[in-house]
Amino acid sequence: MIFYDRFFLFSLYSIWIMLFYGGILTFFGYKYYLEVRRKKFKIDQFPFVSILVPAHNEEKVIEETVRSIMELNYPIDRFELIVIDDLSMDNTSFILGKLEDEFAGRMKVVRTNKENGGRGKANALNVGLKHAVGELIAVYDADNRPDKRALMYLVAEINKDDTLGAVIGKFRTINKNKNLLTRFINIEGLSFQWMAQGGRWRIFNLCTIPGTNFLVRRCILDKIGGWDEKAIAEDTEISIRIYSMGFKIKFVPQAVTYEQEPENLRVWFKQRKRWVKGNIYVVYKYLLSKDMRKNRAYADVLYFFLVYVIFLAAIFISDLVFILGILTDIKVYTTGNLLLIWFLAYIMFVLEVSISLSLEKEEFTFNNIMLIFLMYFTYCKLWGIVSAQGLYSFIKDRVLNREHKWYKTERF
Template sequence: MANILFFTALILIWVMLLYHMFLMQGGYRHYRTYERVIPEWEKNMIDLPTVSIFIPSHNEEVVMEQTLTAMSRLYYPKDKLDIIVINDNSSDRTGEIAQGFADRYPFIRVLETKPPNKGKGKSSALNEALANSTGEIICVYDADNTPEKKAVWYLVMGLINDPKAAAMVGKFRVINAAKTWLTRFINIETICFQWMAQGGRWRWFGVATIPGTNFAIRRSVIEELGGWDVKALAEDTELTIRVYNLGYHIRFFPKAITWEQEPETLGVWWKQRTRWAQGNQYVVLKFLRQFATLKRKRIIFDLFYFFFTYFLFFFGVILSNGLFIVNLFYDLQLSIGNVAIALWILAFLLFLGEVMITLSIEKNEMNRKNFFYIILMYFTYSQMWILLVIYSLYQETKRILFKQEVKWYKTERFSQKNQGGKKDE
């Protein structure tokens, strides 16, 4: 029995690894071809739509000035731009700093949340802004983001030229990548997620996932959907499923780039990623229960990806590791053998190769230092995710059983001074 469980776990792990290899190939192909449409698309950038940019903010004084400085420099007609800082129950100088920019720039304004949305989290803040704006296109940026000058331009360009797209998704890079060992790991993870997952899934299946930042969505679509789900910690993933169910698609267009800050300490990372994992588990369980009634079955690609990532893949890893450890102290008659060892070595080499190829897409990322970080990442950062998913699943199960209210964790920010990496156009 132990042998059957062990090899079942290996199969689950390898299915995910091979799927990621497939996505990597698609992501690389997308990288080689996605810019070809730009010259033709540029010709249609004449009668531009109005754009409302939502920046949900709660105690963001550390990053607010850098963010709004970048926003004030956006390449887009300012008479068609409405940048809204949603000051959600802040107790620091967030509102004061934002108001200072609003006094200088007529296209920037501050919106104070009111009950019942006040202090309820990101989704509620976004719904508040939706009710108090008129832009034909809605863009969302987190308060720690500094988008490149033409980021919004490219997002809008995609929607103008692709009428079947409800939303356009850009690329985000880590502005504090060189700050700590943790931010170096996150930088590698971020690049791989975008090119392996987003680029590959768009190339092969015409599917992409809305992230929490640097995306644009048509107002008509978000209004038809009734806004953001206030119960979803991963409001971006939840919104993605509902968009596809309306019959639209979401396009990944990495020409639109923003630079964002990532957690610099393990405690902040743990809380943020727990929210992500728990939120995605909520989305998977929510829509799997509704799958028979979903109108668009192509959603299965997104549900499959998240179900496999947050349930089957980690179940396989946990099961195989657990059986191996138990076998050290109690003879389970586990026939691990040379085949299993060879599969583990091949899995490591596959991980190494996939990440290295993906990093080669980004300028200056595939270097000797990152090569050693990739190896270290496999044995540390990747294993931390196992513990995190177990913990988040426990939290989500407890929330469901005891009908607990969803609690939003706002990621702690760090000073952006002297943080390199950002380049503008």
């Protein structure tokens, strides 16, 4: 077998392994969703909750977010809202000042300065944590519209299980009908993110904290020293340390928040590049750590390594083989019906995503199914490009000994 063919087989096996793993997660995620749909939540105790919302130049969205949080179906004397105004240069400070007056006693605005602010979301959360008094800490992004029952669901779940260090809800795309990109993002969220979270919890009792709509015990944050300010995917990184302490993180899909997603490719590329670099930082920090080998969350570290190194390389090789096969005389001599193998992978992708959408009646539509067929050739290819950019940028920062810059997603 020639060297060229071995590269091709490597890409073929890698892609199919990831597809098979995705299929397993989809199956068990589907089962988990059906199980929790029948579940009834009961809450007898209402621990005090401090809700942190980091905000930097959020004049377009912050007022609606604050008002949505203030309308949560949770006793008004059992939670506080702390908004961290992190060096905003627009009208965010003015809007927050009016809201702080309106919700006096229930809302607090913490304003950073050049000495303690401007260093990203993790730093802003740590600043806010110093002012929080709750035994439970909730986090929402500045563009969120949480469902009124979201916090209640999260508290009810963490109340009854002392082994849970944190609980997470899910987010939905509030601007999903804006354009083709937001429709793709909506489908991605329902399948590759939330169905996978459900599957991982159902199989491994393992979840990763998202950037918003989660609840964590204050005592844990104090013990681990808060959020890692060098991590630009602070949510993934803190998940690893929570598991290191022997706690679990549970997925509660009934707790829903709605958030705004990027409406153009420029903003999308910057956001996803930050996500990729943040996850690669987690791999860099923990992959070779001997102490991590016995940690349940080490499976996630390995998964990120497979996705952003092995799978990314497989996708690149696969596309390169296809292009060279068209433009040059270089051919693959591996025997077998390669067209059939590719077609089966394509159908498997479509089926996995379609199953995810079937759990949401308003999403399981003919138009969305057609978008899935298109997504394989468009949006997924963009993922490969942005992942490669993120990996290259991370390596470049390490070689040049530069600090990673935190990019805040622009609002619309």
